[in-house]
Amino acid sequence: MMSKNIPISKSLLLLSITLVVIPFFLDNDFYYEIAIVALLNAIIASGLNLLMGYAGQISLAHGAFAGLGGYISAILTGHYGLPPLLSIAIALIFMAIFAFILSKPILKLTGHYLAMATLGVGVIINIILNSEEDLTGGADGMSVDSFTIFGFAPDSSWQWYLIAAILLIALLWLSENLINSPLGRILRSLHDSQRAGSSVGIDIAHYKSIIFVISVVIATLAGSLYAFFSGFISPQEASFGHSIELVVMVVLGGMGRLYGSVIGAFIITILPQFLTSFDEYQTLIYGAIIIFVMVFMPNGVISLFDRFGKEKRYA
Amino acid sequence: MELSLFSIDLARRRGMLEAKNLTKQFGGVKAVDDFSFKVKKGTVHAIIGPNGAGKTTLVNMLTGVYSCDSGSVWLDGADVTNTSTDQLVYRGVCRTFQHLEVCGNMTALENVLLGFDRYMSKNILKVSFRTKQIKDDEERYTKRALHLLGLIGIEKHADTLAKNLSYGILKKLEIIRALATSPELILLDEPVAGLNPKETAEVADLIRKLTADDVTIILIEHDMRMVMDLSEYITVMNFGKKLAEGTPTEIKNNPDVIKAYLGGGSFENV
Numbered sequence: 039m040m041s042k043n044i045p046i047s048k049s050l051l052l053l054s055i056t057l058v059v060i061p062f063f064l065d066n067d068f069y070y071e072i073a074i075v076a077l078l079n080a081i082i083a084s085g086l087n088l089l090m091g092y093a094g095q096i097s098l099a100h101g102a103f104a105g106l107g108g109y110i111s112a113i114l115t116g117h118y119g120l121p122p123l124l125s126i127a128i129a130l131i132f133m134a135i136f137a138f139i140l141s142k143p144i145l146k147l148t149g150h151y152l153a154m155a156t157l158g159v160g161v162i163i164n165i166i167l168n169s170e171e172d173l174t175g176g177a178d179g180m181s182v183d184s185f186t187i188f189g190f191a192p193d194s195s196w197q198w199y200l201i202a203a204i205l206l207i208a209l210l211w212l213s214e215n216l217i218n219s220p221l222g223r224i225l226r227s228l229h230d231s232q233r234a235g236s237s238v239g240i241d242i243a244h245y246k247s248i249i250f251v252i253s254v255v256i257a258t259l260a261g262s263l264y265a266f267f268s269g270f271i272s273p274q275e276a277s278f279g280h281s282i283e284l285v286v287m288v289v290l291g292g293m294g295r296l297y298g299s300v301i302g303a304f305i306i307t308i309l310p311q312f313l314t315s316f317d318e319y320q321t322l323i324y325g326a327i328i329i330f331v332m333v334f335m336p337n338g339v340i341s342l343f344d345r346f347g348k349e350k351r352y353a
Numbered sequence: 354m355e356l357s358l359f360s361i362d363l364a365r366r367r368g369m370l371e372a373k374n375l376t377k378q379f380g381g382v383k384a385v386d387d388f389s390f391k392v393k394k395g396t397v398h399a400i401i402g403p404n405g406a407g408k409t410t411l412v413n414m415l416t417g418v419y420s421c422d423s424g425s426v427w428l429d430g431a432d433v434t435n436t437s438t439d440q441l442v443y444r445g446v447c448r449t450f451q452h453l454e455v456c457g458n459m460t461a462l463e464n465v466l467l468g469f470d471r472y473m474s475k476n477i478l479k480v481s482f483r484t485k486q487i488k489d490d491e492e493r494y495t496k497r498a499l500h501l502l503g504l505i506g507i508e509k510h511a512d513t514l515a516k517n518l519s520y521g522i523l524k525k526l527e528i529i530r531a532l533a534t535s536p537e538l539i540l541l542d543e544p545v546a547g548l549n550p551k552e553t554a555e556v557a558d559l560i561r562k563l564t565a566d567d568v569t570i571i572l573i574e575h576d577m578r579m580v581m582d583l584s585e586y587i588t589v590m591n592f593g594k595k596l597a598e599g600t601p602t603e604i605k606n607n608p609d610v611i612k613a614y615l616g617g618g619s620f621e622n623v
Contacts, residue, residue: 212481219480219487220466220473223459227467230456234464237416237454238534239442239471248477294458 049297050210057203061196070195072311074267077202078260080303081209083287084296085256090285091294092217093249094229095145096153099160100257100284105276106163107133107258108265112182113173122185126262130255137254141247160281167273179272182265198267205263206300209256213296225249229294290331292338301339368394368429368445368537368569370415375424377407377414377593384410386593388424392538392586395567397560399580401604402590403614408573409451411590412542415571416448417441428538442471445537449527449544451573457516461507461526464515465498468533501529505559521552528559538569545576557583581605589614 046054057077064070086100097103107129114125144155167174174180184191192198216222224245227235232242265271274280283306291302309327313320335341370392377385384407392398400408413419415426417437425434428444438448456464473490474480480487502508505525510518515526524544531539541560545553557579560570574580580587581601589596589604591613597604604610 215483216477216481219475219483220470220490221475221477221480223463223467224470224475226459226463227456230458231454233418233438233450234454234456234530235467236438237442237448237450238468238530239439239447240467241439252477 046211047214050207050214053210053297053300054207057207061199064195064199067195070199072308074195074198074202075264076304076307077199077206078264078267079284079287079307080300081202081206081260082257083284083291083299083303084206084209084213085253085260086284087288087291087294087296087299088213088216088225088256089249089253090288091292091299092222092229093225093246095246095250096149096156096285097250097253098153098157098278098281098285099163100253101278101280101282102160102163102276103133103137103254104257104261104264104284105167105271105273105280106261108261108271108275109167109174109180110258111262112180112265112271115183116180117173122183122266123187126259129262130258133258134251134255137251138247141250142243145243145246145250157278157281160276160278164273164276164278167276174273177273179270179274181270182268184269185263185266202263202267205259210296210300217296221245221248226294286328290328290339292340295338295340298338298340305339368567370446370538370569370571371427372411372415373425373427375411375414375426376422377410377419378422383593385414388590388593388595390588390595390598392569392571394569395564396585397564397570397572397583399572399574399584399587400590401574401577401580401587401614402596406590407593408590409542410593412448412540412571412573416446416540442534442536445535446540447531447534447536447538448540449531449542451542451546453520453523453527455515455523455526455530458514460512460514461502461518461522462495462498462511464526465501465530465533466494468530469494469498471534498533501532502526504532504562505529505555521548524548525552525556525559528556532563536568538571539563540571540573542573543575544572545574545579553579 060073064073082100082104086097089095089097110129110132111122111125114120114128115122120128140159144152144159147155168177170176184193192201217226224235224240227240228242228246236242261275264275287302287306288299289302290305291300292298309324310320313323316323331339371390373389375385375388376383388407388411400411402408410419414421417435417440420435425432427433428446433441433444436444456467459467473494474486499508499511502511505528507522507525507529510522515523518526524547528541528544545556548556553576560572560583564570572580572584584601586598587601587604588598589607589610596613597607597610599607
């Protein structure tokens with residue numbers, strides 16, 4: 039703790055400063071776009087980390103959840119003319135209910151079986167988005183109306199950057215509180231020993247559902263914002279590949295380390311851009327880098343920072 | 354502030370357990386076979402028997418981990434057959450495990466706090482914004498958790514991650530975590546297995562303190578000296594069936610028990 043008077047952690051302060059500094063290096067809209075996508079991915083990955091890293095329940099469908107959330111927001115504004123903010127709210131509520139119902143059968147499974155089940159859900163969502171052409175535009179995707187909040191329409195890149203950055207910081211602050219609370223303790227106990235939890239009166243299934251819903255709602259929010267920001271959404275956003283990317287962000291950054299997911303998201307989003315100059319060797323080098331990082335930093339890239347002193351065990 | 358042994362003072366009216374004709378079959382093996390017994394409130398009731406006698410299966414049936422093929426479990430006159438482990442905690446029944454079930458990535462203190470979590474607010478909005486109530490809860494129960502850890506002298510390990518603690522401390526920690534739920538009845542499944550004599554004595558002391566507080570203990574243990582020392586009543590299991598029951602003296606001198614359990618000889622040599 040830096041000081042008792044500052045209600046935020048050192049890590050959060052450091053990240054906030056970094057996010058303020060980053061725009062000075064963003065020379066053009068393309069750089070901005072990558073930074074914004076990285077921020078939105080960081081939001082989804084942080085939510086996924088709550089589920090995977092802390093509560094120990096894997097999901098291979100978070101890309102699909104984010105994509106589906108984005109589609110719902112886009113369809114409600116595009117086809118039904120609802121204001122964007124209301125569309126997002128409806129998407130969040132719908133996805134929360136969807137996740138809750140889904141969690142009941144699916145989170146009875148553990149380990150590989152849970153991975154397989156979530157994989158299946160993700161693929162089904164992707165197929166539906168591809169085939170419901172009247173609503174979603176099929177494989178070609180659909181364009182999304184521009185975003186407005188109470189008459190204000192963010193049209194320049196820096197405004198979107200600001201929205202995404204503020205959301206990420208807010209989310210991390212809330213997550214820090216969550217993790218260090220009684221609820222967070224229960225979630226962490228799910229990872230270590232579910233028998234321990236139930237022996238002290240914790241309804242395991244209930245809390246698994248709760249964290250699953252939270253995690254899906256966060257993905258929906260970021261997915262919806264992505265749709266509005268890019269003005270276009272395709273089933274690619276909800277693809278299995280995107281889901282895997284998100285899992286890699288969490289694992290590469292550091293499982294069960296809040297800020298690890300942010301670092302992971304930035305690396306996985308930005309790395310391919312750096313590697314484009316390698317042409318056909320791009321994927322090869324990308325894979326090699328990830329293998330290298332995981333071999334030498336099994337606890338994630340965030341473990342590099344541990345030598346500077348961990349202030350909070352779970353952040 | 355003077356803290357009682359328990360976090361919450363309750364007039365202990367409960368803790369009487371009765372099992373009627375419990376049966377559990379795994380494939381062709383009857384792990385527990387038509388087993389009945391009754392535990393009196395505020396006593397230490399030991400269940401002993403050779404390895405594989407079905408003791409742990411019995412505990413798992415009593416605590417809702419396994420469903421009972423037939424028979425019933427009664428707690429203070431209420432049918433609690435197949436009630437889940439977490440629901441039983443709300444009826445004042447808590448258990449520990451033969452094989453450690455401790456959250457390794459949490460500190461000793463947090464493991465105990467986990468036992469208090471059922472009293473604390475877990476409202477998602479309140480915890481996300483860390484309201485005053487959350488902070489107050491945390492402070493209050495941290496104090497109580499440290500007090501409980503102090504009961505068995507492991508409060509100095511409060512801030513150590515459980516995975517870095519020794520087996521003996523973790524065994525004690527599990528009992529302390531169970532105490533955090535303010536149980537009326539605790540099922541201890543081999544609480545001193547693998548502990549050295551000093552640690553065993555400490556656990557035995559704690560059990561004595563608990564019964565003085567009118568908590569009922571069901572003790573499953575192979576350490577005969579401890580069992581004979583602590584229990585008021587002993588039920589002996591063999592091949593899932595009840596072989597004998599009685600006071601420690603009766604059990605010690607029961608020829609059937611000596612034969613099944615020790616293959617002859619006497620308990621004095623154990």
